[in-house]
Amino acid sequence: MKAAHRPIQRPRDAKLLVVSAAGMLQYAPRSELANFLRRGDLLVANDAATLPASLAGIHLRTGAPIEVRLAGRRSLAVDDLREFSAVVFGAGDHRTRTEDRAAPPPLHAGDTLALGPLKARVLRLLGHARLVSLAFDGTPDAIWAGIAQHGKPVQYAHVHEPLALWDVWTRVAALPVAFEPPSAGFVIDWQLLHALKQRGVGFATLTHAAGLSSTGDPALDARLPFDEPYHLPQATVDAIAATRRRGGRVIALGTTVTRALEHAAARGPLRDGDGVADQKLGADSALRIVDAIVSGTHEPGTSHYELLRAFASDAVLARADAALLANGYRTHEFGDSVLIERGTARQSSEGVRRRGRRDRRGDLIEA
Amino acid sequence: MNNPLQDLRVAVTGGTSGLGLALVRALHAHGARVAFVARDAGRVQRAAAELPGTHGIAGDIASKTDTHRLALQINAALGGLDVLVNNASSLGPVPLALLADTECEELEAALAANLVGPFRLIKALLGSLSASAREHRRAALVVNIGSDAAVTPYAGWGAYGASKAALLHLSRIWNEELAEHHVRVASFDPGDMDTPLHALAVPDADPAGLKRPADSARELVAKIVEALGEESAA
Numbered sequence A: 001m002k003a004a005h006r007p008i009q010r011p012r013d014a015k016l017l018v019v020s021a022a023g024m025l026q027y028a029p030r031s032e033l034a035n036f037l038r039r040g041d042l043l044v045a046n047d048a049a050t051l052p053a054s055l056a057g058i059h060l061r062t063g064a065p066i067e068v069r070l071a072g073r074r075s076l077a078v079d080d081l082r083e084f085s086a087v088v089f090g091a092g093d094h095r096t097r098t099e100d101r102a103a104p105p106p107l108h109a110g111d112t113l114a115l116g117p118l119k120a121r122v123l124r125l126l127g128h129a130r131l132v133s134l135a136f137d138g139t140p141d142a143i144w145a146g147i148a149q150h151g152k153p154v155q156y157a158h159v160h161e162p163l164a165l166w167d168v169w170t171r172v173a174a175l176p177v178a179f180e181p182p183s184a185g186f187v188i189d190w191q192l193l194h195a196l197k198q199r200g201v202g203f204a205t206l207t208h209a210a211g212l213s214s215t216g217d218p219a220l221d222a223r224l225p226f227d228e229p230y231h232l233p234q235a236t237v238d239a240i241a242a243t244r245r246r247g248g249r250v251i252a253l254g255t256t257v258t259r260a261l262e263h264a265a266a267r268g269p270l271r272d273g274d275g276v277a278d279q280k281l282g283a284d285s286a287l288r289i290v291d292a293i294v295s296g297t298h299e300p301g302t303s304h305y306e307l308l309r310a311f312a313s314d315a316v317l318a319r320a321d322a323a324l325l326a327n328g329y330r331t332h333e334f335g336d337s338v339l340i341e342r343g344t345a346r347q348s349s350e351g352v353r354r355r356g357r358r359d360r361r362g363d364l365i366e367a
Numbered sequence B: 001m002n003n004p005l006q007d008l009r010v011a012v013t014g015g016t017s018g019l020g021l022a023l024v025r026a027l028h029a030h031g032a033r034v035a036f037v038a039r040d041a042g043r044v045q046r047a048a049a050e051l052p053g054t055h056g057i058a059g060d061i062a063s064k065t066d067t068h069r070l071a072l073q074i075n076a077a078l079g080g081l082d083v084l085v086n087n088a089s090s091l092g093p094v095p096l097a098l099l100a101d102t103e104c105e106e107l108e109a110a111l112a113a114n115l116v117g118p119f120r121l122i123k124a125l126l127g128s129l130s131a132s133a134r135e136h137r138r139a140a141l142v143v144n145i146g147s148d149a150a151v152t153p154y155a156g157w158g159a160y161g162a163s164k165a166a167l168l169h170l171s172r173i174w175n176e177e178l179a180e181h182h183v184r185v186a187s188f189d190p191g192d193m194d195t196p197l198h199a200l201a202v203p204d205a206d207p208a209g210l211k212r213p214a215d216s217a218r219e220l221v222a223k224i225v226e227a228l229g230e231e232s233a234a
Helices: A030-036 A140-150 A183-187 A190-199 A234-245 A255-264 A303-308 A314-326 A349-358 B018-029 B041-050 B064-078 B104-136 B158-181 B196-201 B213-233
Strands: A015-019 A025-029 A042-046 A054-059 A064-072 A083-089 A112-115 A118-128 A131-136 A176-178 A202-208 A228-232 A250-253 A273-277 A292-296 A337-341 A363-366 B009-013 B033-038 B055-058 B083-086 B140-145 B183-188
Touching: A015 A030, A015 A314, A025 A030, A025 A314, A030 A190, A030 A337, A042 A183, A042 A234, A042 A255, A054 A140, A064 A112, A118 A140, A140 B055, A140 B064, A176 A202, A176 B064, A183 A250, A183 A255, A183 A292, A190 A202, A190 B158, A202 A234, A202 A255, A202 B104, A228 A255, A234 A250, A234 B104, A250 A255, A255 A273, A255 A292, A255 A303, A292 A303, A314 A337, B009 B018, B009 B064, B009 B104, B018 B033, B018 B196, B018 B213, B033 B041, B033 B064, B041 B055, B055 B064, B064 B104, B083 B104, B083 B213, B104 B140, B104 B158, B104 B183, B140 B158, B140 B213, B158 B183, B183 B213
Parallel strands: A015 A337, A042 A202, A042 A250, A250 A292, B009 B033, B009 B083, B033 B055, B083 B140, B140 B183
Antiparallel strands: A015 A025, A054 A064, A054 A112, A064 A083, A083 A131, A112 A118, A118 A131, A202 A228, A228 A273, A292 A337
16 A cells, blocks of 8 residues: 555545445445444544644763653643653654664663653663653653653654644543654544534544554564553543444444553453553454444555454455555555444355345445 | 532633633533633733632633643543633734735634634534533533624724634534533624733723623623523523
8 A cells, every 4th residue: 555645634535345244345435434324323532632743852971962752641630741651763754764773772771761841760771771661750741841841743754744733633632641643533523523513423532542552673563552541521421332232333433543542441341430441352352332444545565454354254354455456546544544344143155145236335445 | 509510521722811711710600610721821820829719721722732621621621511601802913904915824823723623623523512411410511701792893903803704603503513412502702892802902992981891701600600501491
């Protein structure tokens, strides 16, 4: 797939590939997403705003330039931000591919880092030479101000122009707790939210601290996604219960929403409140809450792609990948989208064909 | 009866002088959680120190590059947002000038502070405001500070009056569009007050003939309480 290389969240020609529960594929403009949702369904989005989590600065013991990418926090509490986990790079910036970035100087507990107006101390290494726990000096208000003034959104070499905060905030961005954008949410605009109301489709949110999608280091990438704290409001739990009662579907906008909801339901009935999603979802995961996912398009091997395997069989995903490739869909955070309904018991190909004839609608490309 | 202002999360722009400062003080006294924005970092710090528990944020709402940073700090300071008061205003040319003597840059500056700035900040905070409405099952609220100059064509008040008229209409349209999301967008005309802005406009006005900002702030607080109550009754 082509990488989307400009930070345009809602290009007029954005595309959607719909993968039905039966494994059928259908093309549509992404602006028609609401047409694939039914009265009584509930769309759940992650309303985390994205932090400017890339902080350039100096490793004071050596004087070496570094880039710190904030990567995790224990909780979402706005006054609990002295301590972050972070990935540290050496000299350079996002224009160099992360795989090719210089290593930072050797990092030790007690090292101090000057990051613009912020000062941070390395508390300990987290099992890797470039993954540290660090603590900022100052009051919460001063730390937030320092991050807001000095930080830049984390970005990767496939997008050349520097990103601004407005590039990485969705239309419903609220609490600034995500380290990278919950990019499936770029599909949201207020016109879509109006269309959902018109159709009788519910809309709810949770807040999930979406983490880094890549570090460029194979050993660290194998540990992704890191633990991600989330907050699930009572109103959203109630909306999901009401959706279940009326036989509607819960559609997660993105992998972070799926991860949070499934984590919150892993030990019994869905409960509101705070949690830390630490599980990995994949082909063997049973989904208790989420019936369908709207996601960006992701390459096989990434943790995002692994999560999609909980929704559809490898055979269906392989056909979807081929269709995305053949039809010029764009990948990465500013790319096109897929809507994947959870497969009904991973039907046989025979079942797929029979259902395909009955359900035919739009550009059916494989029946 | 519960105090509807207790722990209400409110952001106020232009919070270090005039009506804004009086409003921050009144909300703070009523137990609300308040973040306020103003341009002068020193004055922001002093006002925050005077009112412990409030969050002072330095920035310019007329600046595009400040908007999201301010929204980030507001959301972080309060853990979300229930009410936004766009109070910061620019008079336009000082001393006041006839429209034909107003430079286009002066008109643009008034529009940036009084119309485009509030537009951007509301947009950036609409995620939190709509989340507040969903989670608390009552309206979230934006109040844009207006003026009778938005309605009556006073000679000499062209840049200010035109920008406030545009803000008034923006508020009305947005209120229509956001009704289905339970976010209300209201306007409030505080009257002619004894404030630094009024002194710039009418340097020889007799302060005795002007409202005290604290009185207008009290009326605005009552309006906020009323607007929040209306929606939960509905």
